[in-house]
Amino acid sequence: MRVLFTTVPEKTIFQYLAPFAWAMRTAGHDVRFASQPKFADVITQAGLTAQPVGSDRDLWRIANMFPEQREEERVGLPVPYDVADDPEKAVWESMLDGYREAVADWHKMCNFPMMADLVAFAREWQPDLVIWEPLTFAGAIAAKACSAAHARLLYSLDVFGVAREQFLRLKQERGESEDPLADWLAPYARKYGSDYTEDLATGQFTIDQFPASITMQADLHYLRTQYIPYGGPAVVPAWLRPRPEKPRVALTMGLSATDHYGGYTIKLQDILDALADLDIELVATIAGDASSVLDVPDNARIVPFVPLHALAPTCSAVIHHAGLATLATVSRYGVPQLAVPLHFDQPALARNLAEQGAGLAIPNGEATGESVRAAVRRLLTEPAFARAAGRLREEIESVPAPNQLVPRIEELVAEHRERG
Numbered sequence: 001m002r003v004l005f006t007t008v009p010e011k012t013i014f015q016y017l018a019p020f021a022w023a024m025r026t027a028g029h030d031v032r033f034a035s036q037p038k039f040a041d042v043i044t045q046a047g048l049t050a051q052p053v054g055s056d057r058d059l060w061r062i063a064n065m066f067p068e069q070r071e072e073e074r075v076g077l078p079v080p081y082d083v084a085d086d087p088e089k090a091v092w093e094s095m096l097d098g099y100r101e102a103v104a105d106w107h108k109m110c111n112f113p114m115m116a117d118l119v120a121f122a123r124e125w126q127p128d129l130v131i132w133e134p135l136t137f138a139g140a141i142a143a144k145a146c147s148a149a150h151a152r153l154l155y156s157l158d159v160f161g162v163a164r165e166q167f168l169r170l171k172q173e174r175g176e177s178e179d180p181l182a183d184w185l186a187p188y189a190r191k192y193g194s195d196y197t198e199d200l201a202t203g204q205f206t207i208d209q210f211p212a213s214i215t216m217q218a219d220l221h222y223l224r225t226q227y228i229p230y231g232g233p234a235v236v237p238a239w240l241r242p243r244p245e246k247p248r249v250a251l252t253m254g255l256s257a258t259d260h261y262g263g264y265t266i267k268l269q270d271i272l273d274a275l276a277d278l279d280i281e282l283v284a285t286i287a288g289d290a291s292s293v294l295d296v297p298d299n300a301r302i303v304p305f306v307p308l309h310a311l312a313p314t315c316s317a318v319i320h321h322a323g324l325a326t327l328a329t330v331s332r333y334g335v336p337q338l339a340v341p342l343h344f345d346q347p348a349l350a351r352n353l354a355e356q357g358a359g360l361a362i363p364n365g366e367a368t369g370e371s372v373r374a375a376v377r378r379l380l381t382e383p384a385f386a387r388a389a390g391r392l393r394e395e396i397e398s399v400p401a402p403n404q405l406v407p408r409i410e411e412l413v414a415e416h417r418e419r420g
Contacts, residue, residue, distance in 0.1 A: 002126065004142070007135075011232070019228035024409075027406040033048045076344070102181075115188065118139070119141060122142035149412060156344065164218065207225060210227055224399045225400050226401045246279055248315045250318045251271065251282060253286075253320065276299060282300040285304065317379040331358065337389070339354070342364035
């Protein structure tokens with residue numbers, strides 16, 4: 001069958017989708033990956049076939065015009081999606097305003113540049129299935145326009161589905177009619193030959209790549225699979241081949257901090273200094289500009305990048321920002337973790353990880369050199385963390401890998417075709 005993937009032009013989001021696209025490809029299906037033209041090189045670098053659609057828009061360039069607002073929005077989940085982490089925030093007026101703002105300032109800007117051309121390509125190519133990540137509502141519109149089955153593939157906790165469920169509940173209870181997301185998508189649906197249905201917001205089914213014990217779900221149709229790490233082109237350095245002589249601890253605070261924001265939000269030098277007297281080998285992946293101003297202790301190695309799926313299995317503990325790709329990769333290898341969260345769904349993920357006993361969490365604003373040092377010592381000396389991390393690894397291994405999930409997806413596509 002023909003499978004069309006589509007995403008906003010964001011590398012970190014694309015990397016969550018690429019392994020599943022390869023699973024469909026190696027199962028014998030014809031796969032195209034659609035995004036804005038400027039993103040074609042990122043897609044082809046992953047060995048996938050790019051389909052440029054629409055015109056280029058740089059959402060980050062626009063956001064950079066308001067740096068103070070961006071730093072404020074960096075913390076936690078934006079309204080209305082913050083209700084997924086705190087149900088007490090499910091208040092009608094707040095959620096309605098949040099959806100108005102999210103649609104006007106975020107979702108429209110991501111989707112409008114490629115909506116019409118994506119629909120045109122889908123009608124020409126006639127995919128059997130469209131797989132879109134939760135920000136690319138244009139994928140659902142395109143699927144409806146060519147009568148294809150369609151699904152969301154998550155790159156985060158399903159804060160979008162959970163918030164949507166809460167919003168619809170409040171809307172029904174209050175007898176309200178305004179719905180900014182549906183009111184925006186409905187004219188597109190009509191333009192391309194269908195009526196608005198709720199699957200345009202949340203998919204006909206949703207592929208969740210993350211362990212049930214640390215994720216969240218709405219009352220939707222989910223298929224669970226394993227997250228397979230992919231971080232783009234990488235070379236395993238020679239120093240990583242031998243077994244470490246001391247317990248190895250990795251420190252990584254993600255790429256978005258330096259790619260899109262004003263840098264790291266913890267004091268890296270304080271962390272390095274606090275860990276300097278521990279009998280460990282510290283490997284810190286830090287952006288080049290930041291590493292040049294650090295005083296590096298004798299037990300630390302500073303590198304700009306190393307593939308985490310190669311580094312994590314050699315570690316006794318990992319310190320990170322609770323980005324879901326990082327957390328899921330470390331979990332795959334049963335390594336205890338210290339999460340220092342700040343952005344989007346990171347606080348919820350860090351809390352869920354700690355509740356499972358597979359690691360510890362320190363709120364970003366409370367992360368000092370001494371608090372990180374104390375947490376690392378606990379992870380290295382208290383066996384309960386390693387046992388819980390092992391259980392999390394077993395949970396991951398107990399669900400289908402992407403290739404094993406493909407037959408079920410083929411069945412769902414066939415059922416959709418029969419209904420159509």
